[in-house]
Amino acid sequence: MIKINKAIFDSRLVKILKDLAWNKKPKEQYAWLLGKHDSNNAYIYDLIYDSQAVQTNTRVEPNADYFIKSYKQKQRLLPDTCLRILSWFHTHPINNPSEIDIKSQEDFRKIYQPSFMTFINYNNLDMKCFDVINGKAIEIPYETGFIPDDKKRKS
Numbered sequence: 001m002i003k004i005n006k007a008i009f010d011s012r013l014v015k016i017l018k019d020l021a022w023n024k025k026p027k028e029q030y031a032w033l034l035g036k037h038d039s040n041n042a043y044i045y046d047l048i049y050d051s052q053a054v055q056t057n058t059r060v061e062p063n064a065d066y067f068i069k070s071y072k073q074k075q076r077l078l079p080d081t082c083l084r085i086l087s088w089f090h091t092h093p094i095n096n097p098s099e100i101d102i103k104s105q106e107d108f109r110k111i112y113q114p115s116f117m118t119f120i121n122y123n124n125l126d127m128k129c130f131d132v133i134n135g136k137a138i139e140i141p142y143e144t145g146f147i148p149d150d151k152k153r154k155s
Contacts, residue, residue, distance in 0.1 A: 002114035004037065007087070007129045007142040010045040014144050017118075018125045020049065021091040025122035028060040029053075032067060033087035034074075036151060037114055042086045044118075045147045048074065059100070060090065082154045087129070089118045095126055097137045105132040116140050 013033075020029050030053045034046040048070045052063035074083060088108060090101065097105070097117060105117045109132070116131045129140040 002037075004042045004086075004114045004116055004131065004140055005040045007042045007044060007116065007118070007140055008147065009142060009144045010043075010147045011144040013045060013047060014127065016047070017089055017120055018127070021120040021122040021125060024055075025091070026057045026093065027055040028057070029055065029089070029091040030060045030062050031089040032062075032071075032085055033089050033118060034083045035086050035147075036082040036084060037086060042114065042116070043147050043151045044086060045152055046074070046078075046081075046083060047089065062088075080154060081152050085112045086114065087116050087118045089120070091122045092119050093121065093123055095119065095121045095128055097130055102132050102135065102137055105130070105137075106135075118142075 031047045031049045033044045034048065035042060035044040037043065048067055050062050050066060052066035054061040097119060101117060109115050116129050118127065118129050120127045129142045130137040131140055
C-alpha cells in the first residue's frame with residue numbers, strides 16, 4: 001500500500017473548494033481531486049467538480065459517467081499535465097468522516113493508489129484530509145501554496 005505523508009494543495013484550488021462548500025451548503029458536495037505524487041507527498045492542483053451528483057443535506061452520490069467523460073476531456077485539454085486521481089472531496093456539517101465515508105475510502109483505495117479523502121466543514125470552512133488504515137480514519141497533514149509547473153508535468 002502506497003501512503004501519502006502530506007498533501008500539498010494549490011492555494012487557488014483550496015479557495016474554489018471552500019467557495020463550493022460555503023455557497024452550496026447545506027447540500028453536500030463532491031469532487032475528484034487531481035494531481036501528482038512523489039514518494040512522500042501528494043500535490044493537488046486540479047479538480048473535477050461533480051455537478052451531476054445527487055446532493056442532499058445528509059449525503060452525496062457521485063455520478064461515475066459524468067466523471068469519466070469529464071476526466072477524458074481534461075486529459076485531452078492538458079496532455080502534458082499529470083492528472084492522477086489522488087483524492088475525493090466531500091463537504092460535511094462536521095469535521096470528521098462518517099462510517100460511510102470510511103467505507104468509501106477503503107473502496108476508493110482499491111482502485112486508486114495512493115489516495116486519501118478531503119473534507120471541508122461547510123459551517124466553518126475547516127479543511128481536513130484523511131486516509132483509512134485498518135478501518136480507522138487517520139488525519140494527513142496538509143499545506144497550501146503555489147505548485148510550480150514542474151511538479152505538474154508528466155514524468
